[in-house]
Amino acid sequence: MLPDTVHKLPREERYAYARLLAFMARVDNELTVDEMAMFEQRLGTALLSPRQREMIRSALKTPPSLESCLEGLGPEAGRLALRDATLMAAADGTVDDDEREVLQAIVDHLGLADNAVEALLNWTVKGAMWMQEGYDLLNTLSE
Amino acid sequence: MYVDLTVDFTPDEAKGYAQIMIIVASADGALVKEELAMIEGLMGRSMMHPEMRVDIRTMLEKPPKLQMVMDRLTPVVLKIALRDAILVAAVDGEYDSEEIKTLKLIAKGAGVKKKELSELFEWVKAGWEWHKLSFEHLKLV
Numbered sequence: 001m002l003p004d005t006v007h008k009l010p011r012e013e014r015y016a017y018a019r020l021l022a023f024m025a026r027v028d029n030e031l032t033v034d035e036m037a038m039f040e041q042r043l044g045t046a047l048l049s050p051r052q053r054e055m056i057r058s059a060l061k062t063p064p065s066l067e068s069c070l071e072g073l074g075p076e077a078g079r080l081a082l083r084d085a086t087l088m089a090a091a092d093g094t095v096d097d098d099e100r101e102v103l104q105a106i107v108d109h110l111g112l113a114d115n116a117v118e119a120l121l122n123w124t125v126k127g128a129m130w131m132q133e134g135y136d137l138l139n140t141l142s143e
Numbered sequence: 144m145y146v147d148l149t150v151d152f153t154p155d156e157a158k159g160y161a162q163i164m165i166i167v168a169s170a171d172g173a174l175v176k177e178e179l180a181m182i183e184g185l186m187g188r189s190m191m192h193p194e195m196r197v198d199i200r201t202m203l204e205k206p207p208k209l210q211m212v213m214d215r216l217t218p219v220v221l222k223i224a225l226r227d228a229i230l231v232a233a234v235d236g237e238y239d240s241e242e243i244k245t246l247k248l249i250a251k252g253a254g255v256k257k258k259e260l261s262e263l264f265e266w267v268k269a270g271w272e273w274h275k276l277s278f279e280h281l282k283l284v
Binding site for chain 1: 277
């Protein structure tokens with residue numbers, strides 16, 4: 001939702017980024033409204049063409065393999081995809097073992113520090129708190 | 144956790160909300176890619192129908208009049224739109240005077256007081272700080 005650099009990536013990498021998110025959305029075999037809202041938000045931010053979005057939405061039905069998703073990602077796109085995959089995993093309020101395993105596999109692929117998943121999950125919690133503060137603020141605004 | 148209040152908008156409210164984003168983004172006369180990415184992200188988050196998004200994109204060239212849009216929206220929708228319009232205005236790194244003027248008009252329409260508007264600006268600033276941390280975690284700075 002905030003200023004980002006995803007839209008600056010090459011088109012092919014933005015597509016690969018979105019495929020990874022589609023993969024992540026289906027890791028636990030269920031797609032909640034929270035995950036869908038997050039997924040659609042990230043697709044929008046990536047400025048994919050309407051045709052690419054359609055293709056990505058169909059990837060939700062038949063998710064690609066993790067390996068094929070990772071192949072198309074450069075170093076920056078991979079890191080941004082990892083961050084947003086973490087947001088996706090946490091979007092329904094819990095991160096299950098399968099999701100954590102996938103996040104760790106992405107970290108290993110990118111050669112990041114072992115504590116990267118934990119750091120990003122902590123960051124995600126802070127983001128959720130920030131969003132909640134926004135809702136609380138809206139609730140206190142004058143009528 | 145990330146299902147926003149905008150998901151519950153009626154189609155007309157969703158349209159008005161997105162129109163306000165466009166009005167604010169084009170208030171300074173130039174629509175930059177960052178603003179466009181933000182608006183597309185917000186439309187995605189509200190899970191707006193793809194066809195409605197197409198309609199909204201056609202308005203980028205010629206945004207509707209703010210007052211006409213605000214007249215159709217309830218104070219609750221206007222408050223949510225104000226929150227997100229500040230995010231849109233902030234996305235290119237600074238608030239332009241025309242953007243601030245537009246935000247103040249939305250705040251007035253929503254019945255939001257000056258002090259409350261400042262609190263919303265502070266909330267946006269806090270969000271920026273949070274988001275910037277992700278780049279540090281990822282060693283992208």
